[in-house]
Amino acid sequence: MISLLELTKTYGRGADAVIVLDRLNFEVGTGEIFAVTGPSGAGKSTLAQCINLLERPTSGSVVVNGEDLSSLPEKRLRAARRRIGTVFQSASLLSRRTASENIALPLEYLGVTPGEIRARVGELIDRVGLGPKAHSYPFQLSGGQAQRVGIARALALRPSILLADEATSGLDPDTTSSVVELLKQLRTDLDLTVVFITHEMDTVRQIADSVARLERGRIVETGRLVDLLTDHGSPLGRALQPRRGFAAADDGAATWYVTYDSTDVPGDWIQRVSADLAVPVHLLGASVETVHGINTGSATLGIAAASDDAVRAVLARYGLSGTPDVRREPGPGGAPVSPVRSGAVPALEGAA
Amino acid sequence: MSAVGVSSVPIGSIYVPRADVPVAELPALLLPAYGETVLMVGVVMVVVLAVGTPLGLLLHNVAPGGLFERPALHAVLGWLISVGRSLPFLILMASIVPFTRFITGTNIGIAAAVVPMSLAGIAFFTRIVENALRSVPPSIVRVARASGGSNLQIMRSAQFGEAVPAVLGGLTIQVIAMIEYSAIAGTIGAGGIGYVAVTYGYQRFDNTVMLATILILVATVAFVQVAGDRLVRWVTPQKRLQRA
Ligand SMILES: Nc1ncnc2c1ncn2[C@@H]1O[C@H](COP(=O)(O)OP(=O)(O)OP(=O)(O)O)[C@@H](O)[C@H]1O
Numbered sequence: 001m002i003s004l005l006e007l008t009k010t011y012g013r014g015a016d017a018v019i020v021l022d023r024l025n026f027e028v029g030t031g032e033i034f035a036v037t038g039p040s041g042a043g044k045s046t047l048a049q050c051i052n053l054l055e056r057p058t059s060g061s062v063v064v065n066g067e068d069l070s071s072l073p074e075k076r077l078r079a080a081r082r083r084i085g086t087v088f089q090s091a092s093l094l095s096r097r098t099a100s101e102n103i104a105l106p107l108e109y110l111g112v113t114p115g116e117i118r119a120r121v122g123e124l125i126d127r128v129g130l131g132p133k134a135h136s137y138p139f140q141l142s143g144g145q146a147q148r149v150g151i152a153r154a155l156a157l158r159p160s161i162l163l164a165d166e167a168t169s170g171l172d173p174d175t176t177s178s179v180v181e182l183l184k185q186l187r188t189d190l191d192l193t194v195v196f197i198t199h200e201m202d203t204v205r206q207i208a209d210s211v212a213r214l215e216r217g218r219i220v221e222t223g224r225l226v227d228l229l230t231d232h233g234s235p236l237g238r239a240l241q242p243r244r245g246f247a248a249a250d251d252g253a254a255t256w257y258v259t260y261d262s263t264d265v266p267g268d269w270i271q272r273v274s275a276d277l278a279v280p281v282h283l284l285g286a287s288v289e290t291v292h293g294i295n296t297g298s299a300t301l302g303i304a305a306a307s308d309d310a311v312r313a314v315l316a317r318y319g320l321s322g323t324p325d326v327r328r329e330p331g332p333g334g335a336p337v338s339p340v341r342s343g344a345v346p347a348l349e350g351a352a
Numbered sequence: 353m354s355a356v357g358v359s360s361v362p363i364g365s366i367y368v369p370r371a372d373v374p375v376a377e378l379p380a381l382l383l384p385a386y387g388e389t390v391l392m393v394g395v396v397m398v399v400v401l402a403v404g405t406p407l408g409l410l411l412h413n414v415a416p417g418g419l420f421e422r423p424a425l426h427a428v429l430g431w432l433i434s435v436g437r438s439l440p441f442l443i444l445m446a447s448i449v450p451f452t453r454f455i456t457g458t459n460i461g462i463a464a465a466v467v468p469m470s471l472a473g474i475a476f477f478t479r480i481v482e483n484a485l486r487s488v489p490p491s492i493v494r495v496a497r498a499s500g501g502s503n504l505q506i507m508r509s510a511q512f513g514e515a516v517p518a519v520l521g522g523l524t525i526q527v528i529a530m531i532e533y534s535a536i537a538g539t540i541g542a543g544g545i546g547y548v549a550v551t552y553g554y555q556r557f558d559n560t561v562m563l564a565t566i567l568i569l570v571a572t573v574a575f576v577q578v579a580g581d582r583l584v585r586w587v588t589p590q591k592r593l594q595r596a
């Protein structure tokens with residue numbers, strides 16, 4: 001378990017001081033995956049460095065399993081760091097060491113005997129599914145394989161906390177999914193507490209139990225993923241929704257953007273809405289998925305109904321929330337569906 | 353150019369005709385001198401590596417953003433090294449004669465040449481190491497710190513370990529520079545190939561010897577360069593394995 005109490009980080013002094021983290025409070029339970037999202041420059045990496053104690057907080061504390069680590073003297077800080085495994089962006093492997101030798105690094109630093117190192121590294125290599133690549137050098141590994149080496153290295157000292165800062169950024173969607181699955185598996189098997197920092201909302205939906213959004217050093221919203229996804233009043237919830245393009249409505253029909261607003265939306269809701277309104281309902285675009293066993297998502301509909309209020313009322317009957325007249329493409333100006341845009345999710349998917 | 357050409361050497365106002373050293377006698381003249389050059393450069397390189405490597409790591413890590421920032425120490429060290437680097441070697445050598453005599457008890461010969469060469473070489477190599485360390489991404493150091501490494505462990509495995517190819521590349525340049533310095537030191541009686549080149553080739557207009565020393569130096573430098581390139585390739589997994 002990890003808790004942050006009034007964690008504050010300031011860079012610079014006097015008039016030039018910048019508050020990068022401003023009195024953060026949150027708690028991540030054992031076995032929980034806690035995602036932190038936020039725009040570039042929000043302070044996510046700074047937060048990561050305060051949690052793994054590479055940077056000392058200016059004030060406030062980082063409490064791991066009941067012990068306040070942030071106030072330890074430098075010597076003991078190094079020991080404390082070993083309780084927190086960190087997975088870095090693009091793995092950051094030593095280029096002149098093989099996968100195995102990279103994983104062995106924290107064990108060497110600790111002074112573990114070569115025999116024990118060999119045994120432990122073998123275990124870890126298997127754990128992350130890299131057996132055949134044990135003696136490959138980083139340049140011979142794919143992004144996903146390199147990231148698995150990074151994960152194995154982070155686990156080498158059996159930490160109780162795993163911290164990932166942009167661990168999947170720059171990986172393609174399939175590789176991201178496999179890394180995410182590995183982390184979830186490890187969380188279950190090793191009862192890890194995971195803090196997962198990313199600006200990719202698609203990844204958050206895949207991995208998180210809880211989410212917090214960091215903006216200009218403050219947590220502006222936080223909650224369980226399922227609750228956020230089904231709460232249409234939540235900007236973070238809306239930001240988390242997958243967003244796709246959609247077809248144009250027929251002449252005379254209005255375009256409606258509909259989100260799942262409850263945990264028990266019936267599977268045949270389109271038919272039912274159409275029947276209740278007694279007009280055809282055209283499906284123009286949709287993205288529905290199951291998160292923690294609950295259907296969530298959004299759809300864009302073309303409805304030639306007489307009154308907006310009637311449509312709203314019928315949608316509400318099935319646990320949906322609708323907004324009429326969405327612009328052609330969801331985007332920064334796209335009226336009702338323009339939540340806080342975080343790091344351009346669709347654009348990043350294709351990159352790398 | 354004939355191997356036994358005749359030339360005159362001015363001695364005072366009288367011109368004494370002299371023959372060039374016959375080709376057959378060149379090995380007897382040049383081999384011991386070559387051995388002296390190798391010895392001089394070898395001793396200097398040992399000193400330079402032993403002192404310059406830790407000094408480069410220190411300089412890099414007392415700098416802002418280093419593992420143990422000490423801005424004042426960084427400024428002083430940086431200034432000292434810059435001074436050492438900016439003096440032309442001949443001037444450095446001449447200006448520290450009292451120091452050289454204090455250390456070695458003499459100011460001529462190989463021992464005396466090793467002192468200024470080491471000083472100049474340390475300044476040179478410290479910068480090479482510092483520069484190589486600067487090219488190691490900061491994320492690598494973060495990884496090492498997060499892995500629980502002590503400063504010494506981080507410097508050894510993460511910083512220096514990653515910088516090894518760049519350091520060896522720089523080392524190649526350094527050895528070549530040291531061969532050049534040894535020739536300059538030769539002019540003040542340090543012995544070696546440079547001494548032969550000056551006393552025979554320059555002062556006695558012995559073209560045979562001059563040509564032979566040039567060939568030897570060119571071949572040596574070429575050999576050092578090839579060896580250095582191979583070494584760099586060998587310590588860089590990507591280069592080593594992709595060629596095979
Ligand atoms: N060592 C430092 N000194 C001064 N300012 C810093 C330092 N490190 C970070 N900052 C500032 O703190 C703010 C937050 O940086 P941080 O790297 O934590 O952002 P981030 O949320 O991780 O962004 P990104 O998504 O781009 O990685 C930025 O404005 C940055 O300029």
Ligand SMILES: [Mg+2]
Nearest residue numbers: 044045046166
């Ligand atoms: Mg960051």
